[in-house]
Amino acid sequence: MVTTEPAGSFDISNLSVSYGSEAALTGVSFYIEPRRVTALIGPSGCGKSTLLRCFNRMNDALDNVKVEGLIALNGSDINAKSVDSVSLRMYVGQVFQRPNPFPLSIYDNVAFGPRTQGIRKREQLDELVIDSLKKAALYDEVKNSLKKHAFELSGGQQQRLCIARALATKPGVLLMDEPCSALDPISTGMIESTVEQLKESVTIVIVTHNMQQASRISDTTAFLLRESIDEPAQLIEVTDTTTMFTQPSDQRTENYITGRFG
Amino acid sequence: MTRTPTKTRPARSKEVVTFSSYCSKRARRIEAIVRSFTAICCVGVVVLVVFLLGYLFIRGVGSLSWSFIFDAPKDRMTAGGIWPAIVGTLWLIGLVSAFALPVGIATGIYLAEIAGQSRPVRMLRIAIANMAGVPSVVYGLFGYAAFSLALGFGKSLLAMGLTLSCVTLPVVITATEEALRQIPKEQRQAAMALGCTRARTLGKIVLPTALPGIITGAILGLSRAAAETAPILFTGVAFFAPVATNVTQPSMALPYHLYIMATQPTTPAPHIVWGTALVLTGMLSITNAGIATWRSYKRRKLQW
Ligand SMILES: Nc1ncnc2c1ncn2[C@@H]1O[C@H](COP(=O)(O)OP(=O)(O)O)[C@@H](O)[C@H]1O
Ligand SMILES: [Mg+2]
Numbered sequence: 001m002v003t004t005e006p007a008g009s010f011d012i013s014n015l016s017v018s019y020g021s022e023a024a025l026t027g028v029s030f031y032i033e034p035r036r037v038t039a040l041i042g043p044s045g046c047g048k049s050t051l052l053r054c055f056n057r058m059n060d061a062l063d064n065v066k067v068e069g070l071i072a073l074n075g076s077d078i079n080a081k082s083v084d085s086v087s088l089r090m091y092v093g094q095v096f097q098r099p100n101p102f103p104l105s106i107y108d109n110v111a112f113g114p115r116t117q118g119i120r121k122r123e124q125l126d127e128l129v130i131d132s133l134k135k136a137a138l139y140d141e142v143k144n145s146l147k148k149h150a151f152e153l154s155g156g157q158q159q160r161l162c163i164a165r166a167l168a169t170k171p172g173v174l175l176m177d178e179p180c181s182a183l184d185p186i187s188t189g190m191i192e193s194t195v196e197q198l199k200e201s202v203t204i205v206i207v208t209h210n211m212q213q214a215s216r217i218s219d220t221t222a223f224l225l226r227e228s229i230d231e232p233a234q235l236i237e238v239t240d241t242t243t244m245f246t247q248p249s250d251q252r253t254e255n256y257i258t259g260r261f262g
Numbered sequence: 263m264t265r266t267p268t269k270t271r272p273a274r275s276k277e278v279v280t281f282s283s284y285c286s287k288r289a290r291r292i293e294a295i296v297r298s299f300t301a302i303c304c305v306g307v308v309v310l311v312v313f314l315l316g317y318l319f320i321r322g323v324g325s326l327s328w329s330f331i332f333d334a335p336k337d338r339m340t341a342g343g344i345w346p347a348i349v350g351t352l353w354l355i356g357l358v359s360a361f362a363l364p365v366g367i368a369t370g371i372y373l374a375e376i377a378g379q380s381r382p383v384r385m386l387r388i389a390i391a392n393m394a395g396v397p398s399v400v401y402g403l404f405g406y407a408a409f410s411l412a413l414g415f416g417k418s419l420l421a422m423g424l425t426l427s428c429v430t431l432p433v434v435i436t437a438t439e440e441a442l443r444q445i446p447k448e449q450r451q452a453a454m455a456l457g458c459t460r461a462r463t464l465g466k467i468v469l470p471t472a473l474p475g476i477i478t479g480a481i482l483g484l485s486r487a488a489a490e491t492a493p494i495l496f497t498g499v500a501f502f503a504p505v506a507t508n509v510t511q512p513s514m515a516l517p518y519h520l521y522i523m524a525t526q527p528t529t530p531a532p533h534i535v536w537g538t539a540l541v542l543t544g545m546l547s548i549t550n551a552g553i554a555t556w557r558s559y560k561r562r563k564l565q566w
Contacts (some may be wrong), residue, residue: 057456058451058454058455061454063378085459086457086458088457088461089454089455089456089457090456090457093455093456094455096451096452096455098448100446100448100449100451100452101452102449102452102453102467103449103470104470112453112456112466113456113457116456116457116458116462117457132411133356162452165452165456166455169456169457
């Protein structure tokens with residue numbers, strides 16, 4: 001999965017996901033451009049996390065989940081037998097809803113991915129760690145305490161540490177599942193500006209509950225909706241963010257962004 | 263209920279509102295009763311432990327000496343020391359560590375990480391939980407039939423060690439499984455999302471984090487094994503035997519020595535009984551206290 005293209009693009013066609021007999025998501029097709037921030041919005045339970053997990057095949061770890069349709073990363077099918085999920089996940093990193101640093105030092109957290117890749121040389125690891133911490137806008141706060149235990153950091157710092165940890169494998173795509181929902185406004189602001197910087201080199205797909213956040217940081221917005229509990233969710237609309245928030249073409253999108261449901 | 267406690271509240275609203283000012287008198291009384299009851303129980307337990315250990319210490323400390331620890335019994339068990347029994351108990355701890363810990367920890371890992379929730383696996387879990395409830399004298403009987411007779415190990419340290427391993431296994435399995443289940447699933451997700459295989463996730467994140475819990479379970483299991491009398495009763499414990507030099511020999515052991523000296527001697531020697539009790543309890547308390555300290559130190563570093 002190592003590609004010449006540093007930032008990744010996804011071409012999703014007719015994607016459906018079901019958990020057991022329950023269909024969660026159906027008929028999703030759209031394109032995720034490289035070096036852009038794509039926001040996934042929609043009410044709770046509409047399958048945003050499910051969709052995000054398709055991009056790095058984190059669904060594989062769940063029992064009885066079935067993914068149908070095609071997801072092409074830089075042109076090649078990520079569900080093909082020849083693709084191994086391990087190297088896929090090095091290239092498609094993920095940041096979760098709640099900060100989940102490992103019970104290790106700050107340094108070891110960030111070096112974890114590179115070490116998994118087999119990098120052992122001290123200088124190379126040092127460089128990757130420092131570089132990733134800088135990209136995640138955490139370096140200045142921790143440069144004198146890289147040996148400190150990660151749990152001693154504040155929640156916002158921990159989340160930036162998780163971003164740094166994901167960046168250390170030099171991914172081309174970063175998936176973020178409501179990365180700010182457990183954070184205070186100041187930390188949220190720092191993460192948003194980090195995202196702004198990162199998109200110069202990495203494609204970002206971010207799930208957010210917060211409409212303002214989507215409009216602040218994303219270039220493209222995709223709106224998912226599950227119209228009733230016995231139907232799977234669908235992709236209602238995907239356009240550039242400004243259009244989405246000023247003149248949505250679908251009535252349901254407008255209802256959602258003006259707060260009529262969800 | 264005739265009380266209407268809310269009536270006075272608006273008038274008070276400018277005062278500092280404490281938690282208890284919101285509670286009715288009745289609630290406060292219940293709280294006071296619960297508090298004093300739990301406190302009394304707690305004090306009772308502390309008194310009991312202090313009394314037990316203190317009494318043991320006072321009765322036993324007089325017997326302690328180099329020769330009590332390092333000599334064999336003499337004069338038809340009325341004098342001398344308990345060294346063969348100490349060595350026997352150490353042998354048993356070693357054998358149980360060699361058998362029950364690897365098998366128990368591996369089984370716990372399998373159950374928590376690999377087996378899933380299928381029907382046979384759930385039955386296995388129930389079976390293991392039941393194993394923990396089997397009386398230890400029944401293990402003794404089983405061990406005698408299985409290890410001493412069927413496998414031909416006779417009355418030996420090996421037969422005793424295997425029997426005690428059976429007693430310890432469920433403790434170790436359950437503790438391992440519990441310790442692994444305590445690891446938040448977010449930790450596993452994080453490792454998987456970084457491209458770790460399940461094996462690496464287990465080896466690098468899950469097991470190291472669960473280690474304090476696993477070791478605690480292991481030590482608790484070992485101390486239970488070291489303290490048991492019934493499982494070794496039929497499988498090779500000796501009233502008197504020289505210091506054991508290999509596992510095919512029968513051997514003395516501290517808990518049995520205590521029991522037999524307290525109940526059977528023709529010439530009573532209470533100082534040996536109390537001394538033995540103190541040595542056995544001391545060995546176990548020191549290990550347990552050490553483990554508890556180590557664990558709370560580790561815990562502090564592992565606050566999610
Ligand atoms: N591991 C799972 N097993 C079964 N059903 C799931 C699982 N994860 C999510 N679902 C179901 O899929 C639907 C979409 O969930 P999710 O993707 O978490 O939504 P969102 O992130 O938009 O809140 C929900 O109905 C949820 O119950
Ligand atoms: Mg979600």
